[in-house]
Amino acid sequence: MNKTTVTALVSGLLFGLGLLLSGMANPEKVLGFLDLLGAWDPSLALVMGGAIAVGLPVFFIAGRRGRTLLGDQIQMPTRRDIDRPLVVGSLLFGMGWGLAGFCPGPAVVATGAGEPKALIFTVAMLVGMILFQLTQRRAQTTQSGAQS
Amino acid sequence: MTIDWNAFTPYTALAGGALIGLATAVLLLLNGRIAGISGILGGLLFRAPGETAWRLAFTIGLLVGPALWMLVHALPPIHIDAGYPVLVAAGLLVGIGTRYGSGCTSGHGVCGLSRLSPRSLVATLTFMAAGFITVFVVRHLLGA
Numbered sequence: 001m002n003k004t005t006v007t008a009l010v011s012g013l014l015f016g017l018g019l020l021l022s023g024m025a026n027p028e029k030v031l032g033f034l035d036l037l038g039a040w041d042p043s044l045a046l047v048m049g050g051a052i053a054v055g056l057p058v059f060f061i062a063g064r065r066g067r068t069l070l071g072d073q074i075q076m077p078t079r080r081d082i083d084r085p086l087v088v089g090s091l092l093f094g095m096g097w098g099l100a101g102f103c104p105g106p107a108v109v110a111t112g113a114g115e116p117k118a119l120i121f122t123v124a125m126l127v128g129m130i131l132f133q134l135t136q137r138r139a140q141t142t143q144s145g146a147q148s
Numbered sequence: 149m150t151i152d153w154n155a156f157t158p159y160t161a162l163a164g165g166a167l168i169g170l171a172t173a174v175l176l177l178l179n180g181r182i183a184g185i186s187g188i189l190g191g192l193l194f195r196a197p198g199e200t201a202w203r204l205a206f207t208i209g210l211l212v213g214p215a216l217w218m219l220v221h222a223l224p225p226i227h228i229d230a231g232y233p234v235l236v237a238a239g240l241l242v243g244i245g246t247r248y249g250s251g252c253t254s255g256h257g258v259c260g261l262s263r264l265s266p267r268s269l270v271a272t273l274t275f276m277a278a279g280f281i282t283v284f285v286v287r288h289l290l291g292a
Binding site: 094129 | 162163167169170181201205209210214223235237239243247249265276280288
């Protein structure tokens with residue numbers, strides 16, 4: 001197995017354990033945070049805070065190095081524009097997040113924990129991703145068709 | 149606003165968050181990739197050459213995490229109140245929305261804010277606001 005395959009596996013494991021430890025694999029806890037006007041559970045804010053406290057110096061170093069510790073190029077997102085898809089997409093995501101209390105990572109982890117309802121959510125999410133990709137492809141072919 | 153002190157778990161939240169930060173550090177400093185879960189899953193569905201193995205390995209790590217946890221401790225509670233129709237609708241919204249908006253809580257919320265990206269700040273504020281409003285409507289206006 002490739003080195004980077006192993007490191008990705010380790011990263012996924014740590015991520016999954018972090019979501020379990022923080023309580024974020026539990027939709028009840030996520031919804032407790034999103035329910036600002038009810039009995040509010042601020043935990044999610046501290047999860048983000050803890051992750052970003054580690055992430056800030058790491059991304060700073062990564063940005064300066066430009067290369068991984070194994071010598072490969074670091075692929076950093078380059079876009080800086082705030083466009084309609086960014087906002088509309090995030091609105092749709094937030095609605096779904098608020099309805100079920102699941103975002104992608106916790107849904108996959110809860111599926112791994114053997115929760116049938118998490119599996120249903122995850123399958124629907126993957127279907128949504130496929131639907132989106134198909135409409136994008138169609139839009140691209142129509143566009144290139146109009147140009148040619 | 150009243151804080152639910154019984155539900156609030158500051159220490160495990162911070163420690164779990166730090167673990168998530170460590171996971172993104174491993175993927176960034178060893179794989180050179182951003183730990184954005186919607187992007188990783190979306191990339192698995194429509195494969196790009198050379199990008200499949202690490203994405204698959206990361207996803208397997210997420211799935212196997214609970215089993216690893218159970219070797220040392222009982223799993224923490226996972227309560228899913230939503231019924232099946234709501235789960236399907238929510239899943240579709242999350243799938244479409246995260247791909248259209250190029251990221252989710254991990255890619256925009258953790259990684260994007262860590263690299264001080266204005267796009268990710270806008271995305272995070274937007275999906276947080278949408279989440280707050282949705283829960284407000286569902287719990288307090290519709291009273292479900």
